[in-house]
Amino acid sequence: MSPSAEEPASGGSVDVAAPRAVARVLVESPLPQLDRLFDYAVPAHLRADVAPGVRVRVPLRSAGRIADAFVVELDTTSDHRGELSDLEDVVSTVPVLAPEVYRLARAVADRAGGSASDVLRLAVPPRQVRVEKAHLAALEEAAGAEPVADEAVEAHAVTGYSADALAGLVPARGRAAVDAVPLLAELPDGTWVGRWAVTAAELATVALAAGDDTIVAVPDHRDEDQVLRALAAVLPPDRVVRLDSRQSNADRYRAVLRARGATPLVLVGNRSVLLAPAERLGLIVVFDDGDPLFSEPLSPYVHARDTALLRQAQQGTALVFLGHTRSTDVQRLVEIGFLAEVRPDPRYQPHVVPTSQQAARDGFAAQARIPSTAWTEARAAVEHGPVLIQVAHPGYSPRLACTECGDTARCLRCNGPLVQRSQGAQPACSWCGALAVGWRCQTCEGTVMKSVGTGASRTADELGKAFPGVRVIVSDGSREIVRVDDEPAIVVATRGAEPIAPGGYRAVLLLDGERMLARESLRVAEDCLRWWANATALAARRAPVVLVGVGGALASALATWQLARYVSGELADRRELRFPPAVRVATVTGTVDTVAQALEALPPEVGREVLGPVEVPDAGVRAIVRFDFARGAEVAQVLRSQVIRAATGRRKAVAGRRGRPLPTLRVRFDDVEPFTD
Known part of the structure; x- marks a missing residue:
C-alpha cells in the first residue's frame, strides 16, 4: 500500500544494520490506517529521556504536522528503507504506558477490528503535569531513603464456600463462574455490604499475600463503594487503589502512576480498571458482568467481559466472574468447560x-x-x-x-x-x-x-x-x-x-x-x-x-x-436460532457500496450468514454478520481491512435524510442492539 498523506514518515521493508537508537511508536490517532507501529530515529540529545512507555511527539508525512505518540519499543535496527525521521520531542519522561497494557490494547483492538490507540485513550488518562512532578519528587525522595519493607498481608479464608473451593483457585490460576451468596454482611465498623463484596475482598487478600496484584471490576459507583468498604476491613488503605471514570483526570492519572509501583495492590473500578497497569497480576474479579454498564460505548466497543478474558489469557491470572445470576455469555463458557462452577456451601435459598x-x-x-x-x-x-x-x-x-x-x-x-x-x-x-x-x-x-x-x-x-x-x-x-x-x-x-x-x-x-x-x-x-x-x-x-x-x-x-x-x-x-452469545456477530454500517464491498470480502461460509442489508435512518444501510467464535480473528481482520480501504479511498460524501454525511464504513463486533427494539 502506498503511504497516504497522513502516514508517518517511516515505513519500508529492508534491514538497516547501522547501530543507532530507534523508537517504535504508536501514534495517537483515530485514523485506522495509522494503527501500527512506526520507526523513528532518536536524536542524541533525547536518548537519555526516551524509554518504553513515555509520551513523545513525532512528525507525520504531511508538511508541518506533529502528532502525539507512545514509545512502545526501543531497538538499534529498523526495516525502513532510507533515512528515518527524528523524534520531535519528549513530552514526559514518566513511562505511563505499561508493556502489559499495550499488549492488552493490541489484543482488544484486534478482536474488535478497531485501533489500539482508541483502547489506550480509555486506559491512559490525559497528562497532568502537577501529578507527574509530585510523582517524580516522591520517587526521588524514596530513592534516597532507607528501604522500608512492605507490611505483610494476611490471606483470609473465603467464607460461604467449601474449603479451598475459591481460595485454592487463586494460586492455581483457575477460572470460575462463582454464584454469590444472596445476603448482606456486616463489617467490623458496623457497615453493611453485599456478601459478594466480602467474597471479592477475601479473594484479593489471597492474591496479595502471594505478592500479586488484583483487579476488581464492578458496574457502577454503588458496587464500588461496597467493595472499597469490604477491602478496608481486611487490608491497609495503601494497598487499595480506586480507578474509575467518575474521578477527575488528576486522580485517575495519580492512580495509574501508583499502579505502576512495586507494591502489590488491589485496583477497584468500573470497566476501565481492566485496562489498568498491573505487571504482577494474579487475580481478576468481575462482578455482575451482565450489567449493561460493562458495555463500552466508545470505539472499539469491547465489553469488559471480553477484556478480562483477553487479559487472563495474556497474563495467566486467576479469573472469577462473580454474581447472583449469570449472563448467557458466562454460561456458555461454563458449558464448554472454560469456566468451573462454584456455588455457596452451605446453600442459601431466599x-x-x-x-x-x-x-x-x-x-x-x-x-x-x-x-x-x-x-x-x-x-x-x-x-x-x-x-x-x-x-x-x-x-x-x-x-x-x-x-x-x-x-x-x-x-x-x-x-x-x-x-x-x-x-x-x-x-x-x-x-x-x-x-x-x-x-x-x-x-x-x-x-x-x-x-x-x-x-x-x-x-x-x-x-x-x-x-x-x-x-x-x-x-x-x-x-x-x-x-x-x-x-x-x-x-x-x-x-x-x-x-x-x-x-x-x-x-x-x-x-x-x-x-x-x-x-x-x-x-x-x-x-x-x-x-x-x-x-x-x-x-x-x-x-x-x-x-x-x-x-x-x-x-x-x-x-x-x-x-x-x-x-x-x-x-x-x-443456539437453535444462532443468536449471540451462541455465535458472534458484527454489524457493518455505511453506504450501500462500502457495505456491499465489505460483505463480498468475507469468506464464503461467513457470507452465507449475513442478515440484511437494511436501511438505517441517517446511517445508510446495515448488515449483520454471524460467525462462529473460531472464525473471529479472520472476520475481524477482513472487516478491519475494509474499514481502512474505505477510509483511505477517495469518495464523494453521501448525505443522509437530514443532510448529514453518512459514515463511509463502520464495524462493531458483538453488538446486540440490532436485536433490540
Missing part, C-alpha cells in the same frame, strides 16, 4: 413468593398492581423495618399518550417521548427537555394527554396514602440514595438504584415484572432475572420477596433459586 403461582382468593385484588399477598407482607414487615419496592421506571408518569388516539405523546421539537416527572408538573421531553407547551398530537391533532404506567414518584405518592405515618423514600437516577437506616420506611427504587438497609429489608416487593418483560430485547429475560436477583440479595435472611405479575419458568427459577438452569435454557434457545 424466600421468593411469585403471586401468579398462588391461588387467587380475590380475583380483582390478585390482578392489581400490588396484589393482596404483597400488601399483607408489606404491612407486616414495615412495622419492623424498611421495605423495598422495586419499580420499572423513574418519574411520575413514565409515558404520556394522546387521550383521543392512544399514540405516544411526542415532543414537537425533536420527536422524543414526553414524560411527567412529578404530580402537577408540566410534561417535558425526555430527550431534549423542552416543555410541552401548546402540544398537539401529530396523529389526530388532539390536545389532551393521559398517563400510561406508574413511575417511582407516583408509586411513592400512592403508598404514602396507603401507609400513613410511614416514611416513603424514593431512590432513582435523579435521587442517589446509597443507604437507608433500619427504621420503618417504604423505599421505592428503580432497578439498580436500590439502597442498602442494615440487616437487609424486612420484605421486598418486585413490581412491574410484566412491563419489564415487555421490552423487545434478546437479553430481556436474563436482564430481568439479574435485576430481581440483585434486589432479592438485599433482603434480610428469610425475609419474604414477592414477585408480582410474573409466572412460568422465570418465576420458578427465582423461587427455587435455580437461576443458572434458566440461563442455560436461554442459551440453548440462542
Whole structure:
C-alpha cells in the first residue's frame, strides 16, 4: 500500500544494520490506517529521556504536522528503507504506558477490528503535569531513603464456600463462574455490604499475600463503594487503589502512576480498571458482568467481559466472574468447560413468593398492581423495618399518550417521548427537555394527554396514602440514595438504584415484572432475572420477596433459586436460532457500496450468514454478520481491512435524510442492539 498523506514518515521493508537508537511508536490517532507501529530515529540529545512507555511527539508525512505518540519499543535496527525521521520531542519522561497494557490494547483492538490507540485513550488518562512532578519528587525522595519493607498481608479464608473451593483457585490460576451468596454482611465498623463484596475482598487478600496484584471490576459507583468498604476491613488503605471514570483526570492519572509501583495492590473500578497497569497480576474479579454498564460505548466497543478474558489469557491470572445470576455469555463458557462452577456451601435459598403461582382468593385484588399477598407482607414487615419496592421506571408518569388516539405523546421539537416527572408538573421531553407547551398530537391533532404506567414518584405518592405515618423514600437516577437506616420506611427504587438497609429489608416487593418483560430485547429475560436477583440479595435472611405479575419458568427459577438452569435454557434457545452469545456477530454500517464491498470480502461460509442489508435512518444501510467464535480473528481482520480501504479511498460524501454525511464504513463486533427494539 502506498503511504497516504497522513502516514508517518517511516515505513519500508529492508534491514538497516547501522547501530543507532530507534523508537517504535504508536501514534495517537483515530485514523485506522495509522494503527501500527512506526520507526523513528532518536536524536542524541533525547536518548537519555526516551524509554518504553513515555509520551513523545513525532512528525507525520504531511508538511508541518506533529502528532502525539507512545514509545512502545526501543531497538538499534529498523526495516525502513532510507533515512528515518527524528523524534520531535519528549513530552514526559514518566513511562505511563505499561508493556502489559499495550499488549492488552493490541489484543482488544484486534478482536474488535478497531485501533489500539482508541483502547489506550480509555486506559491512559490525559497528562497532568502537577501529578507527574509530585510523582517524580516522591520517587526521588524514596530513592534516597532507607528501604522500608512492605507490611505483610494476611490471606483470609473465603467464607460461604467449601474449603479451598475459591481460595485454592487463586494460586492455581483457575477460572470460575462463582454464584454469590444472596445476603448482606456486616463489617467490623458496623457497615453493611453485599456478601459478594466480602467474597471479592477475601479473594484479593489471597492474591496479595502471594505478592500479586488484583483487579476488581464492578458496574457502577454503588458496587464500588461496597467493595472499597469490604477491602478496608481486611487490608491497609495503601494497598487499595480506586480507578474509575467518575474521578477527575488528576486522580485517575495519580492512580495509574501508583499502579505502576512495586507494591502489590488491589485496583477497584468500573470497566476501565481492566485496562489498568498491573505487571504482577494474579487475580481478576468481575462482578455482575451482565450489567449493561460493562458495555463500552466508545470505539472499539469491547465489553469488559471480553477484556478480562483477553487479559487472563495474556497474563495467566486467576479469573472469577462473580454474581447472583449469570449472563448467557458466562454460561456458555461454563458449558464448554472454560469456566468451573462454584456455588455457596452451605446453600442459601431466599424466600421468593411469585403471586401468579398462588391461588387467587380475590380475583380483582390478585390482578392489581400490588396484589393482596404483597400488601399483607408489606404491612407486616414495615412495622419492623424498611421495605423495598422495586419499580420499572423513574418519574411520575413514565409515558404520556394522546387521550383521543392512544399514540405516544411526542415532543414537537425533536420527536422524543414526553414524560411527567412529578404530580402537577408540566410534561417535558425526555430527550431534549423542552416543555410541552401548546402540544398537539401529530396523529389526530388532539390536545389532551393521559398517563400510561406508574413511575417511582407516583408509586411513592400512592403508598404514602396507603401507609400513613410511614416514611416513603424514593431512590432513582435523579435521587442517589446509597443507604437507608433500619427504621420503618417504604423505599421505592428503580432497578439498580436500590439502597442498602442494615440487616437487609424486612420484605421486598418486585413490581412491574410484566412491563419489564415487555421490552423487545434478546437479553430481556436474563436482564430481568439479574435485576430481581440483585434486589432479592438485599433482603434480610428469610425475609419474604414477592414477585408480582410474573409466572412460568422465570418465576420458578427465582423461587427455587435455580437461576443458572434458566440461563442455560436461554442459551440453548440462542443456539437453535444462532443468536449471540451462541455465535458472534458484527454489524457493518455505511453506504450501500462500502457495505456491499465489505460483505463480498468475507469468506464464503461467513457470507452465507449475513442478515440484511437494511436501511438505517441517517446511517445508510446495515448488515449483520454471524460467525462462529473460531472464525473471529479472520472476520475481524477482513472487516478491519475494509474499514481502512474505505477510509483511505477517495469518495464523494453521501448525505443522509437530514443532510448529514453518512459514515463511509463502520464495524462493531458483538453488538446486540440490532436485536433490540
